[in-house]
Amino acid sequence: MALRRENQHILSNLAKNGLDLSREVEIEFECQFSTKSKAVAARTKMRSLGSLPAEGLYMIAHRTSGKDLCSLLVCVPMIPDVQLISELEARLRFVGDLCGGNVSGWEFPEA
Numbered sequence: 001m002a003l004r005r006e007n008q009h010i011l012s013n014l015a016k017n018g019l020d021l022s023r024e025v026e027i028e029f030e031c032q033f034s035t036k037s038k039a040v041a042a043r044t045k046m047r048s049l050g051s052l053p054a055e056g057l058y059m060i061a062h063r064t065s066g067k068d069l070c071s072l073l074v075c076v077p078m079i080p081d082v083q084l085i086s087e088l089e090a091r092l093r094f095v096g097d098l099c100g101g102n103v104s105g106w107e108f109p110e111a
Contacts (some may be wrong), residue, residue, distance in 0.1 A: 029074040031101040042099040
């Protein structure tokens with residue numbers, strides 16, 4: 001419930017700041033891992049859980065900001081929905097915990 005409340009608060013603030021929550025946007029969820037193999041294992045696990053709508057995209061991104069990190073990015077086009085966002089974030093947290101990752105959260109890359 002805390003995750004859902006937090007996400008509702010975030011969506012409310014975005015709407016107050018002018019983001020149109022009635023249109024479809026791409027939402028990007030991120031979980032960081034210390035190695036590419038851990039990120040790939042997490043991607044495989046997310047796929048096996050059927051965690052995304054058919055339009056969802058799973059990507060592995062290398063981060064080079066002074067750290068040897070690799071991220072699993074889960075990109076989903078949707079009309080922002082607090083329940084769906086919270087469910088996807090909870091699944092990613094579960095998989096991150098299983099595979100040694102740290103969820104950084106979600107964002108609208110184009111916003």
